[in-house]
Amino acid sequence: MSTPSRFKKDKEIIAEYESQVKEIRAQLVEQQKCLEQQTEMRVQLLQDLQDFFRKKAEIETDYSRNLEKLAERFMAKTRSTKDHQQYKKDQNLLSPVNCWYLLLNQVRRESKDHATLSDIYLNNVIMRFMQISEDSTRMFKKSKEIAFQLHEDLMKVLNELYTVMKTYHMYHAESISAESKLKEAEKQEEKQIGRSGDPVFHIRLEERHQRRSSVKKIEKMKEKRQAKYSENKLKSIKARNEYLLTLEATNASVFKYYIHDLSDLIDCCDLGYHASLNRALRTYLSAEYNLETSRHEGLDIIENAVDNLEPRSDKQRFMEMYPAAFCPPMKFEFQSHMGDEVCQVSAQQPVQAELMLRYQQLQSRLATLKIENEEVKKTTEATLQTIQDMVTIEDYDVSECFQHSRSTESVKSTVSETYLSKPSIAKRRANQQETEQFYFMKLREYLEGSNLITKLQAKHDLLQRTLGEGHRAEYMTTRPPNVPPKPQKHRKSRPRSQYNAKLFNGDLETFIKDSGQIIPLIVESCIRFINLYGLQHQGIFRVSGSQVEVNDIKNSFERGENPLADDQSNRDINSVAGVLKLYFRGLENPLFPKERFNDLISCVSDETEVQRG
Incomplete structure (x- = not known):
């Protein structure tokens, strides 16, 4: 390879190296920006959480005050009532009134609980988020200092690699140049030796001396170039070894930074963040769960009172509360007139037959009235059972209205078409009112009949005691013609x-x-x-x-x-x-x-x- 080509190749290698180092520098800067951005996002998140719980604390405080005002308003209204005096005395209340008092107590209990919840938000949860924000900022600053130190060390390693690589390139170039000069000297030597091998009898003596001197010069030059080549070759080998060792160390340092050190830096920024946030949010959860527990305890008390809504015991308590109004009056005594001392029904002979006939008529009429009234009673009881079935229908379950979807949408707003829809409620109320009207009609008929039976039965019993058992036995053996026959059983089919x-x-x-x-x-x-x-x-x-x-x-x-x-x-x-x-x-x-x-x-x-x- 010619020298210009070699120089061009060296420049390309150096340019590629510098480009790679430039990319690493850009990555390091971007890493720092990412860590800083993550810290800013965390601080903003924590600030939003603080604002949220501060606002929620205000809402809880307002809600607590409104609940307290609501309870106080109705408690003040009931303190002067007789029920309240009875409650203070022995707490033996009518079951609906007891439910009312427990409901008011539950409101006051919820008021205190929500005030406590507000205090926990303000003085505990928000403080925790503030501390986490401060800790996150401090951890980032500490991590940033370490990151700068690691970046400097990494750049030193890269610069060292660049220096060693340049040294290797320089010595290697010198070695190649020395090798080229040595080869040129060897060629001159071979050329000179070839000349000295020509026949010497044609060469003059002076020319021979010149050739010998030239050969010696070439030999000396060759020896110098050989020494120079050996020296440069050794330097090149050492430079290459140093370059390879430094290259391996640099790659190891870069790999360690990207695989291990970066992870450690992120861990430093995260130090304590998730654990502290976990504790803060668990404080919130603990407060909310304890609020629900307290609420459920109060609701369980009310539920127990609702289960004990008992009309019979309430009726007894109600009558005991007003004994003057419900205590039976004294019996009316016979008021004699002008000294008449006889206070019993007289069954003497002039009126005995008349009393006997009257007794028989009463007995006959009582038998008829009792049969009729018994049928009315059965109808009344059946109608009453129907009304009770209507009013005890389990249409109070509204759990479907509080079913949350998996998304962040609001609660389900649809209601059950079975019990809670307006058409269904209107229809059931219309049926209930119609049945109630029929029940009261039958009840009135039954009470009127039973009242009449009571009056006639009292007269019948008094006449029976007056006439004596003998007359009663005589009557039972011969039924009067106007007494209705005994009702017959429903016909039986043949076997x-x-x-x-x-x-x-x-x-x-x-x-x-x-x-x-x-x-x-x-x-x-x-x-x-x-x-x-x-x-x-x-x-x-x-x-x-x-x-x-x-x-x-x-x-x-x-x-x-x-x-x-x-x-x-x-x-x-x-x-x-x-x-x-x-x-x-x-x-x-x-x-x-x-x-x-x-x-x-x-x-x-x-x-x-x-x-x-």
Whole structure:
């Protein structure tokens, strides 16, 4: 390779090296900027957290004050009431009033808890974030000092490599130059030796001396150039060795800085940051969780009071609170007139027959009224049970409204269409009011009837005591013609063994022909029972009954018995409805024939289209 080409190659190598070093310098500067930017972002984040919790503390304080004002407003309103005096005396309150007091206490408890939460935010959590911010800034400054020192050391290593490389290039160039001069001297020597080998008899003596002198000069020059080449060659080898060693050390230093030192620098900037932030946020979590725990403890107390909402015990407490108003009055005493001392019903002979007839009429009328009033009572009780089912329906679960999505969106705003939607609530309230109206009508009828029975029964009992047991026995042996006969039991069908048709899972027409029953007893009896006790029952034909009771009723009908007779009205209405459904479901040929199914569906579709039109 010629000298100009070699110089050009050296310049390219140096330029490439300098470019690589320049890139490393730019990286070091960029690394420092990144660490500084990360610290600034952390400080800003911590500042935002401080502002957030400072604002949240203000909100908690305002909320605490508003809760305290709310509780105080209603507590001041109730302090002068008789309930409050009773509460201070023995805390034996009506269960709704107890719930009210516990609710106010819960508000005051929440007020104190939120004030405590505000104090924790201001004097604990925010202070922690301030300390973390100061620590992060200090850690960055310390890390920055170390980074500058590492950068200086790295640049020293790179500069040393550059110097060693230049020295190697210089000595290597000198070695190549010395080698070239040595080769040139060797060529001159060979040329001169070739001349001296010519025949000497043609050469003059003087010319011979000149040739010998020239050969000696060339030999001396060769020896000098050989020594110079050896010297430069040794320097080049040493320079190359030093360059290779320095190159290896430099690469190791650069690798260590990028793989290990940089990670250590980042760790220095992070020193204590995550752990301190963890502690600060766990302080927040602890405060919030303890707030929820305190709140749940208070809510558990209220829930226990709600579970103890008991009308009977409240009725007793209420009457005890006002004994003057609810204590039964003294009995009215017989007030004699003008010295009349007789205070008993007289059964002497002139009025005995009249009293006996009156006694018999009372007894007859009482029997009729008791039967009628008993039916009214059953209807009233069934209606009352329906109302209780309506008012105890579990429509209070609003958990769906507080279901959070996985994103940061707000809580779910939709409500359950089953209980909480306005149309459903309006419909249920309309049904409830209608049922209540029917209940109060029947209750009034029952109370009026029972009042009449009470008055007549008192007269009856007094006449019975007056007339004596003998007259009563005589009356019981011969029933007066105007006394209604004793109600007859519902008819019993003949035993199942007398006909072979299957009742359940059989054919209806075959059963009717074989049993002689125009309407199967099970259908007639179940419908009668449902008419008596189930018309006001919520969930009829929808709510399943007891499977044990369903099987018991079914087996009784299979044996030809009637388990739903008048004197067995304690059956569950849902079980009776389940038996009736079971019977119709098991028929071999349904009431609506299969071949008419499509016609029925088309009729329903036509009716739907008409309504839409």
